[in-house]
Amino acid sequence: MPQNLDAPAVRVWCARALDALGRERDGIDAINVYPVADGDTGTNLYLTLESAAQAVEAVFAAHETGASSPGVADAARAMAHGALIGARGNSGTILAQLLRGVAERVGEGDRLAGALRRAADLAREAVAHPVEGTILTVASAAADAAARAAGDDAGAARAAYDGAAAALEATPDQLAVLGRAGVVDAGGRGLLAVLGALVEAVSGQAPAPLPAPARGTAVTTGPCAADGPAFEVIYLLEAADEAVAGLRSRLDALGDSLVVVGGDGLWNVHVHVDDAGAAVEAGVEAGRPYRIRITHFDGAQPAAHLPEPVQRAVVVVVPGEGLAEVCGRAGATTVLARPGEPPASGELVDAIRRAHAREVVLLPNAAELRHPAAAAAEQARTEGIRVALVPTRAAVQGIAALAVHEPGRRFDEDVVAMTAAAGATRYAELTVAERQSWTSAGICQAGDVLGLIDGDVAVIGTDLTATATAVLDRMLAAGGELVTLVLGEALPEPAAFPARLERHVRDTYLAVDTVVYEGGRGSALLLIGVE
Incomplete structure (x- = not known):
């Protein structure tokens, strides 16, 4: 097993962290009393890591097709980006920023101790009003302990885990709501599970498991609106970095638990507010919000407002x-x-x-x-x-x-x-090769048009129309009654191109109809279906 963090170790870290949070999510949910006792911190952390794990696996899968391996910077950036786009809840959003800090320093060649320091600092900066006795405190203690450790990344990871465990045990003395409930901070407990997975990834030895989180008798969930803002609002935001400062100020005035993480034009925004519409409007003024999630803290809308x-x-x-x-x-x-x-x-x-x-x-x-x-x-x-x-x-x-x-x-x-x-529908996709690569249809060069049928490269060409026509002919050779064309936003000649394909189908296959849809932004260059 590696003693320093490399790309395979990042992959193992992500998988082990997801497994650990899967085992502990119910227990973490049960001790969730801050900032809102809505009993979902463990679930939110799990879903955030799930998105990170998918992104890491996608990077490794992409390199497998080219018979190469990702570097540690690529793997760490993928983990951080996946967490950013999938971040859920207050703690999940902070975890995404912690992973971003790790990726930044690892990408610059720094060792794990420096990466954990950057992670803790970046996460604290992302929270509008940091509170001690939370996941931020646990992250800072982990970074401090790692900095004091000598040796390789495995030693830093073990020290970070031990430091985080000690800080977690002290959280009830730092945050009154935890002390009254008789529990440790739920987000900090989740971070400890992630750090335990890091120890296993870089050393091959998992730390001794902690006892299951003990739920205090004073814990209550499902607060009413009087206990704080009524809604949790989360969205991804495409915005210039300079627009985010104004967004932070506006959202801070609207509510609390404000966390804005990300950078380089993509941000994840989390805030608790009474006016969910105003929080979304603030995002519209700053850039383009999407994947908007608005959750009412009582778990549902009032019955009178729910449709049957x-x-x-x-x-x-x-x-x-x-x-x-x-x-x-x-x-x-x-x-x-x-x-x-x-x-x-x-x-x-x-x-x-x-x-x-x-x-x-x-x-x-x-x-x-x-x-x-x-x-x-x-x-x-x-x-x-x-x-x-x-x-x-x-x-x-x-x-x-x-x-x-x-x-x-x-x-x-x-x-x-x-x-x-x-x-009964065969499917195909046209895309442009980004680099030279071996495919099931031969060697393609960067810029070649690839026609994939049922997921495999079947045609390699240099002309978009000729490649699309060849793909259609292969698919219709086995028969068909209807051709579906879905046009991507980046398709050149958006009017003339599909007309040429429709004419080819009409002239060559007399009994076959064609229907055309606009795929719009985010769609592949061209999707083809044959029924």
Whole structure:
């Protein structure tokens, strides 16, 4: 096992941390009394790490196709970026900033002790009003202990863990609400689990497990609005760095628990407010907010304001804003998957809840979302929602499934029909190669147009129209009745290009119809479906 942090160790760290938080999430949720006793800190930390783990695995998968290996800087940046886009709650947002600090220093060649120092300082700077006895205190103690340790990263990690454990035990004496409840800080407990995974990743030996968090009898959850702001607002924000200072000031005046993390044009904003609309409007003035999540702290809207649940709904993941509009008009609840930012299971669970239906059909539309979608479906089932997962692997398969959806049918019959329609749809994608690489169709060069059929490179060309035509011919050689074209925002000649493909299909395959959709921002260059 490595004694210093390298790329494989980052991968192990991320996986072990996710496992640890998975084991401890319920116990951490149970001791969550600060800043709001809403019992979700363990879950939020888990979902944040889940997004980080997906990003790290994606980096390793990308390098495997080119027979190379990522460096430690690449792996650490992926972990931090994944945590940033998937950060949930107050502690999850702070954890994302801690990981960003680690990635910054590791990317500069610094050792782990220096990285932990930067992480603690950066996280403290991100919180509008830092409070001692919280995850910030535990992070600072870990960094202080690591700085005093001599030797390699393994020694720094062990010292950081020991320092964090001691600081965690002292949190009830620093924060009165913890002392009254008889618990340690939930966010700090979660960070300790992450540091324990770091020890195992760089040394090969896990630290001795701590006893399960003990829940004090004074803990209460589900506070009413009188205990503090009524809403938690979280969103990702594309904004220039100079616009964020003004955003911080405005949000600080609106509420509390303000944490703004990130940088280089992408930020994760977390705040507790009474006026959720004003918090979102502040983001609109600063830049472009998206993935907006607004949670009422009593766990639900007042019953008088809840619509009656519908019998059945469809939740669909789409890779472009245009497709989100198309599916939304068809009545589906949509989840936008941006390039390199696949939604985690928590976001899918949120969408299932948002559909507000007794029965839900989930269309993930990507092979890599199979496991997160299955986890989301299982979670929703524990909440009494009947969920069926149709294993669609591309957006065009989801469109085909949605086209045959009939809410009036029996649930099982509807799922079977949608599954059959998706399975009968072959899918392809056109993209541009970023570098020279070996593919199943031969060697491609940077700038070549690649035609992928059912996930594998089948055609390599230099001309977009010629490559698309070759892909269509291969797909229609086995027969077909309908061709679906989804046009990406970056497609050149957005009017002439699809017209040429439609004409080719009409002239060559007389009985085949063509339908064209605008994929919009975030969509692939061209998606093709053949039913």
